[in-house]
Amino acid sequence: MSCIFCAIVRGDAEASVVLDEGDFLAFMDIYPFLPGHVLIIPKRHAQYVHELEPAEQAGLFTAGARVAAAVRASPVPSGDVHFLVNDGPIANQTVPHVHLHVLPRTRGDLPKVFAALAKRPAVALLGQARRALLDEQAAAIAAAL
Ligand SMILES: [Zn+2]
Numbered sequence: 001m002s003c004i005f006c007a008i009v010r011g012d013a014e015a016s017v018v019l020d021e022g023d024f025l026a027f028m029d030i031y032p033f034l035p036g037h038v039l040i041i042p043k044r045h046a047q048y049v050h051e052l053e054p055a056e057q058a059g060l061f062t063a064g065a066r067v068a069a070a071v072r073a074s075p076v077p078s079g080d081v082h083f084l085v086n087d088g089p090i091a092n093q094t095v096p097h098v099h100l101h102v103l104p105r106t107r108g109d110l111p112k113v114f115a116a117l118a119k120r121p122a123v124a125l126l127g128q129a130r131r132a133l134l135d136e137q138a139a140a141i142a143a144a145l
Pocket of ligand 1: 006097
C-alpha cells in the first residue's frame with residue numbers, strides 16, 4: 001500500500017512536523033488553503049474515522065484541539081479555526097488516511113477561502129507550498145504547544 005501519510009510517519013517522506021506524540025502526528029498541509037493549515041493524523045493507517053478505535057477517535061480530536069490552541073497562541077494569523085474531516089473520497093478526501101484539518105481563519109478572509117477552493121482541483125499543477133515557509137510555521141506553532 002502506498003500512502004503518503006504512512007510514508008511521513010515512517011520518516012520516508014518529508015513533512016513540516018508540528019507535533020509528534022504518542023499515536024498522533026501533526027504537520028503542515030503541503031497544499032494549504034490558508035497560512036497555518038495543519039493536518040493531524042493517527043499514526044496507524046485507517047481510511048475512515050469509523051475504522052479507528054474509540055480512543056484513537058478521541059485522541060485525534062484532543063490532539064487537534066491542542067494544535068488549534070497553539071495556532072491561536074502562535075504568530076500565525078488566526079482568529080478562529082475550522083476543524084474538518086473529509087471522511088472518504090466522495091466527501092473530498094484526497095489522501096485515504098484519516099486526517100483532521102485545523103484551518104486558521106482570520107476576519108475578512110472569505111475571498112481567500114473561495115480562491116483556494118477554486119484552485120483546489122489544480123493544486124498538483126500549481127505546486128506545493130515552500131518547505132522553508134512550512135517549516136517556519138510548524139516551528140512557530142510547535143513553540144506554542
Ligand atoms: Zn496511511
